[in-house]
Amino acid sequence: MIIEHLPALQIVIPLIGAPACMLVRYRDSAWAVALVASWIALAISWILLQEVLATGPISYHLGGWAPPIGIEYRIDYLNAFVLLIVSGIGAVVTPFARESVRQEFGMRRIYMFYAAYLLCLTGLLGIAITGDAFNLFVFLEISSLSSYILIAMGNDRRALTASYQYLVMGTIGATFYVIGIGLLYADTGTLNMADLAQRIAAEPMNRTIGAAFGFIVVGLSLKLALFPLHLWLPNAYTYAPSMVSAFLAATATKVAVYVLIRFLFTIFKLNLSFGIVPLADVLLVLAVAAMFAASTVAIFQNNIKRMLAYSSLAQIGYMILGVSFANVSGLTAGIVHLFNHALTKGGMFLALGCAMYRLGSVHIRDLAGIGRVMPWTTAAFVAGGLGLIGVPLTAGFISKWYLVLGAIERGWWPVAVLVVLSSLLAVVYVWRVIEAAYFQPAPTNPVRMVEAPLSMLLPTWALIGASIYFGLDTRLTVDIAQKAAAALLTAAS
Amino acid sequence: MSGFIDEALGLYNYWIVVFLMMAGFYIVVAHDNLIKKIVGLNIFQASVFVLYISFGKITGGTAPIIAEGIKIYSNPLPHVLILTAIVVGVATTALGLALVVRINDAYGTIEDNEIHSQDEEP
Numbered sequence: 001m002i003i004e005h006l007p008a009l010q011i012v013i014p015l016i017g018a019p020a021c022m023l024v025r026y027r028d029s030a031w032a033v034a035l036v037a038s039w040i041a042l043a044i045s046w047i048l049l050q051e052v053l054a055t056g057p058i059s060y061h062l063g064g065w066a067p068p069i070g071i072e073y074r075i076d077y078l079n080a081f082v083l084l085i086v087s088g089i090g091a092v093v094t095p096f097a098r099e100s101v102r103q104e105f106g107m108r109r110i111y112m113f114y115a116a117y118l119l120c121l122t123g124l125l126g127i128a129i130t131g132d133a134f135n136l137f138v139f140l141e142i143s144s145l146s147s148y149i150l151i152a153m154g155n156d157r158r159a160l161t162a163s164y165q166y167l168v169m170g171t172i173g174a175t176f177y178v179i180g181i182g183l184l185y186a187d188t189g190t191l192n193m194a195d196l197a198q199r200i201a202a203e204p205m206n207r208t209i210g211a212a213f214g215f216i217v218v219g220l221s222l223k224l225a226l227f228p229l230h231l232w233l234p235n236a237y238t239y240a241p242s243m244v245s246a247f248l249a250a251t252a253t254k255v256a257v258y259v260l261i262r263f264l265f266t267i268f269k270l271n272l273s274f275g276i277v278p279l280a281d282v283l284l285v286l287a288v289a290a291m292f293a294a295s296t297v298a299i300f301q302n303n304i305k306r307m308l309a310y311s312s313l314a315q316i317g318y319m320i321l322g323v324s325f326a327n328v329s330g331l332t333a334g335i336v337h338l339f340n341h342a343l344t345k346g347g348m349f350l351a352l353g354c355a356m357y358r359l360g361s362v363h364i365r366d367l368a369g370i371g372r373v374m375p376w377t378t379a380a381f382v383a384g385g386l387g388l389i390g391v392p393l394t395a396g397f398i399s400k401w402y403l404v405l406g407a408i409e410r411g412w413w414p415v416a417v418l419v420v421l422s423s424l425l426a427v428v429y430v431w432r433v434i435e436a437a438y439f440q441p442a443p444t445n446p447v448r449m450v451e452a453p454l455s456m457l458l459p460t461w462a463l464i465g466a467s468i469y470f471g472l473d474t475r476l477t478v479d480i481a482q483k484a485a486a487a488l489l490t491a492a493s
Numbered sequence: 494m495s496g497f498i499d500e501a502l503g504l505y506n507y508w509i510v511v512f513l514m515m516a517g518f519y520i521v522v523a524h525d526n527l528i529k530k531i532v533g534l535n536i537f538q539a540s541v542f543v544l545y546i547s548f549g550k551i552t553g554g555t556a557p558i559i560a561e562g563i564k565i566y567s568n569p570l571p572h573v574l575i576l577t578a579i580v581v582g583v584a585t586t587a588l589g590l591a592l593v594v595r596i597n598d599a600y601g602t603i604e605d606n607e608i609h610s611q612d613e614e615p
Contacts, residue, residue: 134574134577137578137581138577138581141581141584141585145581145584145585145588148588148592149588152592152595157596157599157600158612160592160595160596160599161596161608161612163592164527164589164592164593164596167585167588167589167592168521168530168534168589171534171538171585172518172521172534172537175537175538175541178541178578179541179544182541182544182545182548182571185548185570185571185574186548
């Protein structure tokens with residue numbers, strides 16, 4: 001009985017958790033609600049993934065209304081994997097939040113923070129699970145509106161302007177998306193994704209579908225911060241509270257990449273996305289530009305959170321590069337990098353959260369000598385940094401390996417060289433932090449300089465440990481990503 | 494020629510959509526005042542509402558309420574979708590304005606360029 005309704009519960013449980021946080025009105029109880037909701041969400045997405053692996057795609061009809069009239073939740077390899085990423089990151093950052101949020105906000109209205117956080121989790125899970133294009137827009141706005149709130153909670157006043165800027169650009173992106181959906185509806189008369197795919201394939205290309213394609217791709221590119229539509233991202237990640245930076249960096253852009261993959265491959269299919277429209281070339285150029293431009297800018301940042309934000313832009317470039325290959329290896333690289341980068345970057349932002357907790361700053365000059373006073377935090381950051389570079393035995397290596405394979409299969413070997421070259425830029429910015437942390441003298445007054453509390457270190461190392469584990473044992477990640485990529489390409493051709 | 498004019502006039506609702514969309518977008522990009530940007534965003538979103546409602550109109554159709562003697566109804570689905578989008582738009586506007594209030598408290602101004610010049614000084 002309950003098993004049958006798991007797809008709905010995946011969304012409903014964090015959704016109910018949000019008002020529950022508002023009702024309990026006490027920070028620790030609100031935190032406990034968020035913790036329970038996020039762990040249940042993780043358990044559900046794990047069960048759903050196992051079910052999909054065992055029996056194939058699940059179709060859940062919300063309220064018993066059959067699609068295409070009713071809203072359908074459709075879970076296949078790809079979005080079961082994305083659900084696992086989002087709920088997994090949620091389940092790890094929530095324990096971290098307790099100390100971090102209490103210290104960064106003081107005592108004021110912390111329960112509201114957890115309510116906004118659970119809404120954001122609901123929205124992101126909803127985007128991943130739904131099989132209805134307009135329902136996706138609603139979840140997109142739920143997650144966006146709550147993430148504007150979360151970002152604005154940062155201590156620095158620049159968090160407010162960052163949040164405002166994100167609100168304007170995010171709304172434009174979402175409105176572009178909804179224009180595209182409107183045009184698709186005008187042309188096909190349906191909003192169900194599977195139905196859309198069939199009806200678009202059945203008729204010849206026309207201008208309405210072309211315009212819809214353009215609006216949707218541009219709108220989603222804004223949401224996923226594809227270079228040069230990334231302007232909202234660096235400030236938002238820099239000034240948001242530590243826990244929010246970690247959560248959003250690991251999930252929000254990843255989910256937007258998922259939606260782009262869903263539209264390009266499942267709905268518009270290869271013939272339109274990469275045949276009639278030369279999107280592969282556009283994405284390729286923008287992705288390579290992101291890899292180099294963002295990594296270069298990252299080298300010159302003195303605020304380490306901002307450095308990681310620019311590094312995220314470069315990593316999004318790798319994912320989009322994989323998508324632009326439109327072959328199994330490339331798509332596998334893109335999908336597996338969603339997972340690997342979520343672990344790596346989430347862990348690194350959490351490590352910075354630990355540093356922020358003790359030092360009150362993540363400026364590179366304040367991190368001098370931190371390697372000696374906070375060895376575990378620093379080691380976590382360095383291990384994550386190796387993952388960003390793509391050193392063998394880390395998860396980042398696996399993604400880049402498949403990316404290079406995809407480029408060679410496609411016959412674009414210069415692109416493979418570019419992937420390796422751009423990784424060298426990551427060496428530079430990660431090295432800057434290592435140099436400051438280990439080779440510069442510790443501050444003269446190390447009164448408060450002790451290791452971060454265990455409740456923050458454990459989540460940090462859970463993510464970093466996982467990023468190392470999945471660099472060694474790729475059975476879970478690469479297998480699912482390959483199955484998802486193969487299924488997408490079969491359906492798309 | 495007259496056929497072309499008839500067609501152009503017959504699509505007048507879509508011309509309004511395009512005009513509102515571009516006007517709203519221009520306000521968001523061109524103005525420095527944070528409240529004007531929100532207003533521009535609103536106009537931009539309103540154009541989408543008109544676009545959807547235009548899709549739902551069927552020539553000769555009436556409001557989608559079952560009544561005797563009426564055979565043709567407008568498509569109610571775009572109306573419902575746009576009700577949702579309006580709610581989203583209201584929430585976005587409210588949150589945007591709330592942020593502007595907080596920005597005004599923190600900076601003492603709501604002009605984008607003045608805010609930036611304040612942040613550049615250390």
